[in-house]
Amino acid sequence: MLLLFLAALYIASCKGRQEDEMIVYNKNSAALSKIDSATETKIITEMPATFGIGRKATNAEIKAWDIDVRPDGKGLPYGSGNATEGKVIFTQKCAACHGKEGEGGAYARLVGAMGDTVKAKTIGNYWPWSTTLFDYIRRTMPYNMPGSLKDDEVYSLTAYLLYRNKIIDSTKNMDAKSLPKVVMPARQYYVDDDRRGGPEIR
Amino acid sequence: MERPKEEKEYSFNDSKKINRRLLLGSVAASAVIALVKTTTGQFVPAAVAKPASAPPDPTKVQGPPPGAVGTRSPFEQLAKKTSDTSSRTPLQSLYGTITPSDLHFERHHGGVPVIDPTAYKLVIHGMVKKPMTFTLNDLKRFPSVSRIAFLECSGNFRSGKQEMTPQEICGLTSQSEWTGVMLSTLFREVGASPKATWFLAEGSDAAVMTRSIPMGKGWNDAMIAYGQNGEALRPQQGYPARLFLPGWEGNTNVKWIRRIEVSDQPFMTREETSKYTENIKDGKIRQFSFDMDARSIITFPAYPVQLDKGWVEIKGLAWSGRGKILRVEVSVDAGKKWYPATLQEPVLDKAHTRFRFLWKWNGNETEIMSRAIDETGYTQPTLQQLIDARGTDMGGYHLNPITAWIIKRDGSVLFKPEKWK
Numbered sequence: 215m216l217l218l219f220l221a222a223l224y225i226a227s228c229k230g231r232q233e234d235e236m237i238v239y240n241k242n243s244a245a246l247s248k249i250d251s252a253t254e255t256k257i258i259t260e261m262p263a264t265f266g267i268g269r270k271a272t273n274a275e276i277k278a279w280d281i282d283v284r285p286d287g288k289g290l291p292y293g294s295g296n297a298t299e300g301k302v303i304f305t306q307k308c309a310a311c312h313g314k315e316g317e318g319g320a321y322a323r324l325v326g327a328m329g330d331t332v333k334a335k336t337i338g339n340y341w342p343w344s345t346t347l348f349d350y351i352r353r354t355m356p357y358n359m360p361g362s363l364k365d366d367e368v369y370s371l372t373a374y375l376l377y378r379n380k381i382i383d384s385t386k387n388m389d390a391k392s393l394p395k396v397v398m399p400a401r402q403y404y405v406d407d408d409r410r411g412g413p414e415i416r
Numbered sequence: 417m418e419r420p421k422e423e424k425e426y427s428f429n430d431s432k433k434i435n436r437r438l439l440l441g442s443v444a445a446s447a448v449i450a451l452v453k454t455t456t457g458q459f460v461p462a463a464v465a466k467p468a469s470a471p472p473d474p475t476k477v478q479g480p481p482p483g484a485v486g487t488r489s490p491f492e493q494l495a496k497k498t499s500d501t502s503s504r505t506p507l508q509s510l511y512g513t514i515t516p517s518d519l520h521f522e523r524h525h526g527g528v529p530v531i532d533p534t535a536y537k538l539v540i541h542g543m544v545k546k547p548m549t550f551t552l553n554d555l556k557r558f559p560s561v562s563r564i565a566f567l568e569c570s571g572n573f574r575s576g577k578q579e580m581t582p583q584e585i586c587g588l589t590s591q592s593e594w595t596g597v598m599l600s601t602l603f604r605e606v607g608a609s610p611k612a613t614w615f616l617a618e619g620s621d622a623a624v625m626t627r628s629i630p631m632g633k634g635w636n637d638a639m640i641a642y643g644q645n646g647e648a649l650r651p652q653q654g655y656p657a658r659l660f661l662p663g664w665e666g667n668t669n670v671k672w673i674r675r676i677e678v679s680d681q682p683f684m685t686r687e688e689t690s691k692y693t694e695n696i697k698d699g700k701i702r703q704f705s706f707d708m709d710a711r712s713i714i715t716f717p718a719y720p721v722q723l724d725k726g727w728v729e730i731k732g733l734a735w736s737g738r739g740k741i742l743r744v745e746v747s748v749d750a751g752k753k754w755y756p757a758t759l760q761e762p763v764l765d766k767a768h769t770r771f772r773f774l775w776k777w778n779g780n781e782t783e784i785m786s787r788a789i790d791e792t793g794y795t796q797p798t799l800q801q802l803i804d805a806r807g808t809d810m811g812g813y814h815l816n817p818i819t820a821w822i823i824k825r826d827g828s829v830l831f832k833p834e835k836w837k
Contacts, residue, residue, distance in 0.1 A: 261559070264605050268554045271539050271547040279539060279675050282616055282626060285684050335690065340701070343684040350686040353624045354526060360622045400701070404693070407705040409814075411738040411792030415805045 283349040287394035290348065293365035294389035297382075300374025303367050307356050316378050321357070327380035328399035338379030342404045344396035348372045348388075369393070494519060497583050502569070504587025507733065508715045513760070513768040514564070515590035517645050522652045523569050523588060525687070526622030529672055533648075533656040538640065542615070542678035545607025552656050555640060558597040558605075562643070563662065566591045566735045566768045568708050570665035570692060573815035578822070578830040582715045585819060585831060589735070591768040592653070594660050595643030599634045603678075608634075612678045616685075617659045620674040627668045628682035629661065633706070637662050640673065663737030663766035664706045665814075667692050694811030702811075708737030710796050711816035712744055712771070712788035723777065723827040730757070730773040736790035737766055743789040744771040750783035750820070757786065777823065783832060785820040799834045808836060 236255040239262070283289040304316065316324035318334065326332030328339045337347060352368045354360045363371070373388040382388075382396060409416045468490035471477050488494065494516070496503035502523040505515055515521075522528075533552050541547035572588035574580065612631050619625035629638070641660040642649060649655040654671030661669050667687055682688070682704070693703045712734035717723045734744045740763050745754040760770035771786065787796040799817035803810060820832040 264607075265558060265601075267557045268548045268550040268605060271541055271549040275537075275549060276539060276541050276547060279618070280541070280677065281624070282618070282677065282683050282685075284679075284681065286681070337690075340690060342689050342701075342703075346684050346686050346689050349626075349683075350690075353626070354622060360526065361624070403699055403701045404689075404703050405696075405700050407702055407707075409705065409707065409709065411707070411709075411790065411794045413793050413795070415797045415801045 281349075281353060283345045283352075285343045285345050285394065287345060287390055290345070290390035290393060291365045292390065293369050294387050295366050295368070295370025295373050296387050297370070297374040297377035297384045299366075300370035300372070300377075303370055304374055307359075307363075308371070311357060316375060324375055325378045336379065337375055338381065338399065340400050342398050342401040344372070344376065344381075344393055344398055347375060348393060496521065497581075497587060502588060504583045505590045507582040507587055507589075507713065508718055508721075509583075510715075513591050513733070513770050514645060515592060517592065517647070517650045517653070520567075520590040520592065520644075520650065520653055521569065521588045523571070523666060524621065524623070524652075524671075525625055528651050529621045530651070531620060531656060531672055536656050536674075538657065538673060538676070540602060540606045540608075540676045540678070542676075543609040543612040543680065544678050545609075548606045550602070552642065555597050555642060555657060558601050560595055561598055561639065562593055562595040563639075564591065564593045564764055565660075565662045565766045566708075566737075567660075567666055567669060568735070568737075570667065570705065570708065570813045573812065573817070575831075575833045575835075577833060579719060580831040580833070581720065582713055582718050582819075586711075586713050588666070589733075589768070591735075592644045593646070594639060594641040596639040596641035596657070596660065599638035599640055599659070599676075600636075602640065602676075603634060606678075608678050612680055614679050614682045616675075616677040616679060616683050617668075617670040617673055618675040618677075619654075619658075619670045619672040621672050625667075625670050625672075625687065626683065626685040627670055627687055628679075628685065629659075629668060631678070633661055633664070661706075663708055663739075665692065665708055665737075668706060692813060694813040695807070695809045696805075696811075697807040697809075699809075705814050708735075709814065709816050710734070710736035710738065710741070710788040710790040710794050712741075712786045712796055713819045714746075714784060714786050714821060717784070717823065717829045718821055719829050719831050721829045723823060723829055725777055725779045725827070728775050728777050730775055730784060730786075732757075732771055732786050733768045734759075734771055734786070734788035735766070735768045736788065736792075736794070738794065739791040740765050740767075741769040741788055742791045744769070744786055745789070746771075746773040746775075746784065746786050748775050748777075748782060748784050751785060751818075754787070779825060781825050782823050783820045784823060785818050787818050799836060803836050810836070 237258055238255055239258050241259055311319055311321040312324050313319040323334045324337055326334060326336035326338050348368055351371055352363060369388045376382045376396060377384050494506055494509050496505060496519055503521060505519050505521045536552045538550045566589055569588035572586050574585050614628045614630055615634055617627055617629055639660040640657055642657045644650060644653055649658060657673055658671040659669050659673050688703065693701050694705065696702050712732055714730055714732040716731045717728060730746055734741045744757040744759060746757045747754050757771040757773040763769050789795045796816060796818055802815060802817055822830045822832050
């Protein structure tokens with residue numbers, strides 16, 4: 215066995231650069247030898263870890279698409295805004311669909327503080343993380359011009375909607391530091407899926 | 417028609433009229449036209465077949481020569497049922513288990529994007545040894561796999577009136593043969609960290625759809641699919657490439673996938689917090705409900721079929737996101753007695769399974785229904801069992817109740833809607 219192995223090594227080294235090697239993958243190969251001596255083709259029984267297909271991603275390429283924001287604030291950009299500025303932008307760019315002050319219109323109601331009489335699910339009574347608001351608005355709103363807002367505008371709109379849902383006051387500045395610290399009223403109600411299959415209905 | 421709250425709140429349908437008028441008059445008018453186009457335009461079948469007419473004797477005229485692309489018989493008027501947020505598969509019109517690709521259900525959050533396959537790329541980065549970019553050609557060079565599996569939206573339940581078809585009640589499920597590269601193969605290529613626990617999947621539609629997925633699913637059976645039923649994915653299913661997670665709620669199967677970020681925590685995107693979560697008992701909100709529980713539905717006889725007395729082959733579909741269908745049981749006496757149905761082989765893992773049951777109807781009024789049992793020992797519940805488990809405030813996602821059809825003496829078949837709110 216050891217001899218065979220050494221022989222294989224010898225042949226492999228004679229062949230020079232590894233990339234020139236002929237290799238076949240055959241999971242079920244019962245061949246004792248890992249080298250087919252007739253053709254000098256190497257036989258492997260385990261898939262290669264990598265195939266050398268694809269290229270290294272450039273930093274610019276990643277940066278252009280990496281727009282997500284995590285609950286710990288990772289991904290939040292430079293910039294800031296508050297509710298007063300947010301109200302102006304909301305009136306211009308959002309109110310046509312979500313109502314004058316976010317009370318709902320053709321599309322979703324966005325305002326309804328925890329504990330008030332609003333039945334709809336809102337940022338105030340249902341959203342568990344403040345960072346989601348920034349991520350979502352920047353990613354896809356306004357619906358008719360997705361991805362068109364500047365980071366400062368997104369901070370302002372986020373501040374405005376948090377204020378309207380009675381989560382922060384109107385003067386509070388939202389930025390990469392302060393936004394992740396805002397605790398959403400609904401967070402305490404969230405639990406992980408407990409369905410597991412089996413006889414119990416959950 | 418009663419609809420789960422989650423959908424109602426942001427459905428385009430409920431306020432279509434007000435909405436158009438309002439939007440056309442608004443500052444956003446130009447962009448709004450596009451919105452109207454994507455929401456209604458795409459649902460109009462491209463070529464609505466003309467009323468079919470056949471020659472009196474087809475043996476006396478030459479037919480058209482072989483064509484470049486086959487067509488459906490003009491006598492078969494199959495169509496999805498569209499709303500402004502989704503379109504539904506005509507389950508009652510299909511045979512076997514594969515959904516023709518043009519009848520696969522649709523639910524998008526930013527319309528269907530047009531993506532040039534030569535410009536397409538998938539970036540994988542984050543907790544990896546080597547962040548990498550793959551072109552569509554790259555993806556196709558990797559070892560490929562094919563598997564037949566269903567894909568179901570977790571909001572797939574409608575009720576409210578007797579005149580509802582299987583398509584209207586549960587047409588947000590479809591099945592295809594998916595072909596692609598295992599995500600585990602790509603994870604090895606980039607050297608995904610063993611410490612990573614979640615990854616973010618992001619689409620390149622106008623919603624830039626994002627979902628956080630546990631790495632375990634990624635290593636286990638996730639695919640980056642580029643093939644559907646023998647051809648490239650349809651744009652409506654994610655052309656040129658999508659994430660496919662067998663058995664998991666439709667929305668997690670991110671279409672038009674452009675980016676995967678490997679991480680050690682979930683990202684808490686809007687689609688896994690504000691949406692695709694459900695109220696359960698004690699004011700709790702259930703999150704990351706990935707697996708689609710076992711379900712079945714009789715697709716014949718069903719509304720609006722007119723049934724004749726005598727032998728009837730009851731037919732339907734059963735499926736489970738947790739494995740294979742073990743058994744389907746049918747009742748023809750409103751749930752008093754249950755009998756095993758015949759399952760069409762092969763029964764596949766996480767796949768629509770066809771069941772059949774022979775029955776001689778004596779013309780009396782009755783109710784027929786089916787329930788699926790999967791290999792975990794789970795039995796498809798009644799709506800009441802779901803309410804008992806989740807409370808009367810239960811949300812509209814992951815509802816898989818037994819569906820009953822009422823058969824009247826005159827042979828008409830009606831859905832039996834049940835109320836819970």
